[in-house]
Amino acid sequence: MDDGALNGRRIVVGVTGGIAAYKACDLVSTLVKAGAQVRVVMTRNAERFVGRLTFEALIGGPVSHDMWAERADMEHISLADFAEAVIVAPATANIIGKYAHGIADDLLSTALLVFTCPVIMAPAMNTRMLGSAPVQANLRLLSERGVRILEPAEGRLACGDEGVGRLPDTATLVEALEDALGVASDSLAGLRVLVTAGPTREPLDPVRFLSNPSSGKMGYALAAEAARRGGAVTLVSGPVALSDPRGVEVVRVGSAEEMHEAVQARAGTVDVFIGAAAVADWRPVEASDHKLKKTGREELTLRLQRTPDIIAGVAAWEPRPLVVGFAAETEELLAHAEEKLRAKGLDLIAANDVSRLDVGFTTDANEITLIDATGTRSEFPIMSKAEVAGAILDRIEELLARGRESGR
Ligand code: PMT
DSSP states (O other), rough: OOTTTOOOTTEEEOOOOOTTTTHHHHHHHHHHHOOEEEEEEETTTTTHHHHHHHHHHTTSSBBOOOOOOOOOOOHHHHHHOOEEEEEEEEOOHHOOOHTTTTTTOOOOHHHHOOOOEEEEEOHHHHHHHHHHHHHHHHHHHHHHTTEOOOOOOEEOOSSSSEEEEEEOOOHHHHHHHHHHOOOOOTHHHOOOEEEEEEOOOOOOOOOOEEEEOOOSSHHHHHHHHHEEEEEEEEEEEEEESOOOOOOOOEOOSHHHHHHHHHHTTTSSSOOOOEEEEEEESSSEEEEOSSSSOTTTTOOOOOEEEEEEOHHHEEEEEOOOEEEEEEESSSSSSHHHHHHHHHHHHHHEEEEEETTTTTSSSSSSEEEEEEEEOOOEEEEEEEEHHHHHHHHHHHHHHHHHHHHHHTTT
């Protein structure tokens, strides 16, 4: 969060009836601490999960909840007059459906039809419910009308299922508000940032490939954060199931060779390069142009060859950008990361342990240690990938400033 960016800004937080309603308390508390003026609107079902009093204590005033409360003003109108931005977190299937179809049967759904400022919906619900045709159609409808729909996070859900449907963390919600309010910082303005993300796929035949579990979340979070800071960002992405980050040029590729070509095509036009992609180190020497048959075979021997080292190639460019890599390790994390930093000629490396289930590949969280070319180490606690991206970009900005001072 940018210091002072939300100070004095007028935000309406809508809370609807899902288990994640308790997380809205942290959002409201964070916004209040940042100096924002916050009004909270709760639905009747939200009050089944969190007491009105909790929000009233946090904002130091009454919570809006009753369409028919005796007041001097019409509250749905006064809320709209007040708001510079609105976020509904969590947004249930019910409020999404009502908003999409113009149904106004309580204070929040009525006020939503009056707001003319940016509106953000943060859906949170069971994975199957989220994926259902009506909910998806309603989300599409809202998105087409300019409502900002936040991507739900993945993990264990209240119902016990695993999957997509969790409310994103507070940092992501606050960033979305900053974005909507146009208060994103401009600390990377004028700089061109190239990020790689996701896995690569190395084909064996038209239907099989060698790959890894990278979801792209770490690289996408970095691209989104760099764009939020005003950078001109290009994201070269392997095959992932994520939507394009706002304000980022996305180039989609399949294999390591394609990623290499897309990166090399931008030589000389980049100020900062961040290699978050899990690039396959090996590819089959030959890829069959038809499906390999199993008949009559108990074994298949593959001959593999190395793929191009994309990041080492970037570190050899002249002029050379600031080059930041990741080390995905399963043992001797820091020693191996230092070795990679030196061997590939990097300015900074983020070491992460990919043998863990709670961080690294596919998760919404990560835990990194940053090591720079002088050997200085900075350890960070486990954080959301959005927060990790913020920490990495803070360090990149420090290194750029140091480079400018020394005339590099
Ligand atoms: O995508 P997620 O699910 O969010 O997971 C995030 C992540 C674990 C993939 C990410 O945090 C990460 O660690 N990315 C780098 C993965 C990797 O390939 O690490 P490595 O230690 O094998 O490679 C070191 C560096 O060289 C990396 O910056 C990598 O992008 C780069 N590399 C590797 C091989 C190659 N042929 N070309 C490269 O540029």
